[in-house]
Amino acid sequence: MKIESQTPTLTLAAASFAALGSEQRLSVLRCLVRAGPDGLSIGDLGDRTGVTGSTLTHHLKILSTAGLIQQQRAGRSIICAAVAYAEVEALANFLLTECCADADPNTEHDHG
């Protein structure tokens, strides 16, 4: 049984952090960050990381959902590019700022 989430923000942040919390995904992301704005195709990514296609799809979806990468079709390939810079700064800010807001953790009555 899943417990209801307290705040949407917290849920999103957790998902983003979780997306980064895998060595394979981090490795993929590194390739993309290094590749710069031109990005890499999924096939290339597979070659560099040694990860199978289907597994790669899986990880890429997670990174994409977290807003850490973007994908777009180019011919029969799909090109992935990192957008992690802004994202990670936002996540850091989340912890540093949002967490420090002077709200009372007890009074968490879903003020959405």
Next chain:
Amino acid sequence: MKIESQTPTLTLAAASFAALGSEQRLSVLRCLVRAGPDGLSIGDLGDRTGVTGSTLTHHLKILSTAGLIQQQRAGRSIICAAVAYAEVEALANFLLTECCADADPNTEHDHG
């Protein structure tokens, strides 16, 4: 079967991000960040988050291992305090800097 990790840094970073990648842990961390340097006992944390003792111990261990919190005994309680500020900045830097280093992803011969 576990694949050998490429770089120790990547492994550590992934573990740290993974530690943040849980709504419950993020919630706990938020309490601690808000509580400031004085921190909170594990019991208090349980009251505020509604998480059972044993589960809390589990999460706290993960946060602690990741260097996001510190624990120390005070009487019969254990006081936890966040040290996330520096940690998160370091993690952000990791992605922004380390990942952008001009190394060739294929030539992963453990440089440092």
Next chain:
DNA sequence: CAGTTATTTCGACAAATATCGAAATGAACT
């Protein structure tokens, strides 16, 4: 339309993680 290449979906399964309650441990107080 048939063929080729790139990616995704679909099961299936292994491994890791989350969760709980009960019992065990550790620390303080009497």
Next chain:
DNA sequence: AGTTCATTTCGATATTTGTCGAAATAACTG
């Protein structure tokens, strides 16, 4: 030493995640 309070360990179980290969889909090429 015995009692009480705070935390941890243990064992059990449910859920999630990671992984793969094979088949399905999508996009170009002729």
